[in-house]
Amino acid sequence: MTSQLFFLVGDSPSTARPVPVNVEGKFDDLRRAVALVLHVAVPQGLSFHKTEADTDKLESVQDVWSAAGPVAVRVDGLAVQDPQGPPGLPVVGSFYEIFPDHLGNHYRLFRKYGHVIKTVNMGKTNYLSDSPEVALVALSESAYFTKKISENHPLWGIKDNTAIFIGDTETENWRLAHKFIPPSMGPKAVRHYTPLMQECVRSSFPIFDELDSRGEAWNVYQFMVKLASQTIGKFAFGKNLGHFDSVEAPAHPLITNIVNMLSLNKKVTARGEWYRSLPWGDSAKLKAVQKTVYAQMKEAVDDAPSSGIANLPFGEAATRASCVADYLVNAVDETGSRFPEGLVLSNMIVITGAGYTTTSALMSWLVYCIVTYPDCQDKLLQELIDYGISPSTQWTPELAHGLPYMDKFVKETQRLHNASFQPGRTTKTEVILPGGYRLPANATVIPALYAVHTNPEHWHDPFRFDPERWDTNEVKNDRHRAAYIPFATGARGCIGFNFALLEVKVLLSELVYRYKFAREGLEAVEYDPEFQLIRPLNFIVSKMTWTPSTTGSRPVAVLGAGVLGRRIACCFVSGGYNVHIRDPSAEARRAAVQYIDENKEAYTKHLPATTLTKDHKFGSYVASELIDTAVKEAWLVIEAVPEKIELKIDTMAELDHKAPADCIFGSNSSSFKSRFMLDKVTSPERRKRICNVHFTMPPKIRTVELMTDGETEPGVFPFLTEVLERCGMLPATAQKESTGFIFNRLWAAVKREIMFILAEEVSTPAEIDKLWRHMFQAEIAPCRLMDQIGLDTVAFIEDNYIQERHLNGAQTVDFLRANYLAKGKLGLKSDKGGLYPSASAIPSPPLTIVGERTRANSPDHSQDHKEEPALYFLDVGFGGNCKSFSDVSTNGKILRRDPSTGLISTIVSSQPAPDGIDILGDRIFWTNMGRDVNARDGSVMSSKLDGSDIQTLIPEGLVTTPKQMVAVASQKKLYFCDREGMGLHRVSLDGKEHEVLIQRTSEARDLTKWCVGITVDVHNKKVYWTQKGASKSNQGRIFRAGMEIPPGQTAETRSDIELVFGDLPEPIDLEIEQETGMLYWTDRGEHPRGSSLNRGFVDGKKEEIEVLARHFHEPIGLKLDAERRQVFVTDLGGSVYSVDMDNGAKTVLHSDDGCYTGIATVSS
């Protein structure tokens, strides 16, 4: 090892110092060795040159060693230099070059004097830098730098070596504080304070609401101080500071005193040492206020709630402590030692002060940015909606930090408006900084955070507020690691940043979700140059332009009491909102109220647990004829008046006059954008509260699509979303105006493409439907649905899209019109069929192709959303729900399944083995098999639909085992089979004129003669019945005969009996689809052919019987619902099913341990 002489370019060669050189060593090691001797902070920046003037580098250790010397050393290619700065005036120094806008002035001075500048200010010398390289070095505790609060340091006025932040690093106190305090603010600890943040911000809502209702503008900083310190008060010492007890509630004295203390300190330090030592004025005030703060903090710490964590290791204690004070007093380190008692108060003051002064300023700047920079507020709100935030959201760190736009927005705000701006460090020795700047020992260097964050060499377009920059590679991945340091960095960097970031994200999310902020006045927002932190002092927001309407007991008015109107009303009633229905028709009003009476309970099935609490109450409801009465106090009006645009325009105008100013108007229209209804609504405020609120058909289809009228206040949507969710609905918001909202557009696209496919002759409706059903495992098929809706309507709707989007209709509507509409093929409503041929046009379809048939023409078929029928079905009483065998013969029941809720209620109980049921008008008719199948103890009964007024039509003693029953309205007759009695009977609805139509035999127990199921083909005057044969015997048969006994013959001798199908496993109940002549029957024979639902044309062949659905558990009852293309089936296994008539898809509607037989339906 030998040595070489080195000197810094910029100094005289005579200052060269010897440095040992290991010729075998690495170049970087040589740099480090030279840097150490010459006090260069970053060795990697050194280059070696033969002479001062020589810019060529000596590239190897060998070259350096063998150079003639002394070797010239450059730092970052530059000569060393003393930092420059503005020439100072006597006494005040650079004061007027810097203040009052120190941020702007420093930025300017960096451009003028370089990346490190020297300012002398009222006798204080500071070195400031806008360079990330310098910041990184200066903020690292090292051989050159430390946080030592000397006379030149910004914190000199409040220096206190017993406390973190305001004490020197190289003290035992800081070591202890730095060991104990950070865990109380680490990510794990912060997680358990998340609910506290949420609770604090929500407690502020009544105050902001009140300010808004008073129409008062308010100073953001003042209220953010209240909000942030309310949160920090809870976090630091578990105290409710009462900041939101009322609008006028003052900030807690501890909080105001801390602000005073900081403010006085800044004044005192800015004016220099002479000012600080004055025994009066600000200096004296500062000392006095410090004393008061100590006393107040002592009280707060003494009163802090305890969580029983005494002597827990600090890692665990931090996650269980009630607050930081609780933690600091009780937690122990690995040696079992506690944090020194004498240090608690000073550190608590610092934590409190550092906690709320920073976060209140940041919150203020965040609000400033959302009202100042376009779109930010809307984007933040949109993100919250997209992420499913609602007023009942329980915040977690994952949720808050998982909001990408929020994250970028906070970062960009901190970049340009960071509260902290001057973390100071002190040099331990003379040191050469990156860029070659030389600082003397004991100098105060300050990375000027604002200038670092706007340094044009590191930030493109630095003053542009652009949250999206955080997604660019340049910023996200390539930026210098100290180019963005809002919380400083290094050992003395912020320890509260986890808390701060989570807090501001939760608080801001909650505020943005609830309010819309607007700036009041055009006055430039100023910050206070004399304060430790940058905070917007004169930033005022005006009343929020969107305030949710107060709901309380005010009603939701529903205009229109029709099928949909009454359902909309019922949703709100069951969600707990009072409702006022308005309809000019007395009958509609009566029906609506009755509907709610009967269904409100059932609607609660869809309510979320947060609504359906223990003390959940229904809203009240009333219907009136007058619009004035209905809307005069309403907070929301849903208009469901007929789809005529003129009517809707007039309705909106009338509402505008008659409803309260804050009332929201929702149009239930699906065909008209709410924008088109505004012709007579001129007030911009009102137009902000109008939108589409399109319900589909609750409770079965609970989607509600919301859409703007183009001017709707964005806050209306989350507000309504929350209300609707509370009512069990599934709201979705179209973010822009859109013909067809969201779902109808999807549906339009499907229809359009189907037209293309057909026009190009690529496929057929049946094939399209087959693929669709299978692909989407769906019951509904698109071509069939188009027929149901009507092809003329399909064309009409598509015309709108063609017009709006300038589409070419040649292959769609033109094709449809030429090939279908012009030929009278409109779909189900026409007898010529639609995409599918009409029922009558189908000759005798091969039964194995499911989906090729169509249902019969019926005037009602065009109803899109007709609700499912209520199901009345029989529990024969033998199931697991019968606790004792001795009770089986009286355990039979009539049950009702509510179509909208699926809830089952008992209508009639204690029946002896009921088996057949049918309904006519408002009465139920049923058969009871009786207690003994061989005794003549069967009966036929009747009651009202609600189970009242039970009458016996055929008493015991006349029939043995009456089975399936069918009521024929035109004849006012009931037909039923008597199984063990082996015949078919008929009786009038009042029980009179009981006659036996067919008597197969009078010989006992010929099982092949047992008559079970029955159906009547009224048009063709035929009756069909099953004779099931012995159990699982494959002897089952289906017969038919005329409805009347041929003249001159008897029930026993009649000769008109025909076998329709034979050799069936074990057919039970049956029903004929009159229009098509298709017979459907259940079969409880052996699997796989038995235990099935079957069908066959009455004039078809046995080979053409189709097993429509299988694998029931002893199926018995069935009921066709041709209109909705489904068959309801019951089985003894305790289930009720619906089976798709077109594809056999089986859906379990209800299942329990009952034992089900007959089934009937009632449509609403």
Ligand code: HEM
């Ligand atoms: C937006 C919010 C915040 C910002 C911008 C911020 C910024 C900073 C900065 C720049 C420092 C370094 C100061 C220096 O070097 O002189 C610091 C230190 C500190 N911060 Fe924060 N801070 C914030 C929130 C908080 C919160 C909420 C707490 C506690 C509840 C907190 C507690 C502290 C403490 C105790 C230190 C001193 C650490 C030490 O001296 O070792 N800060 N903060």
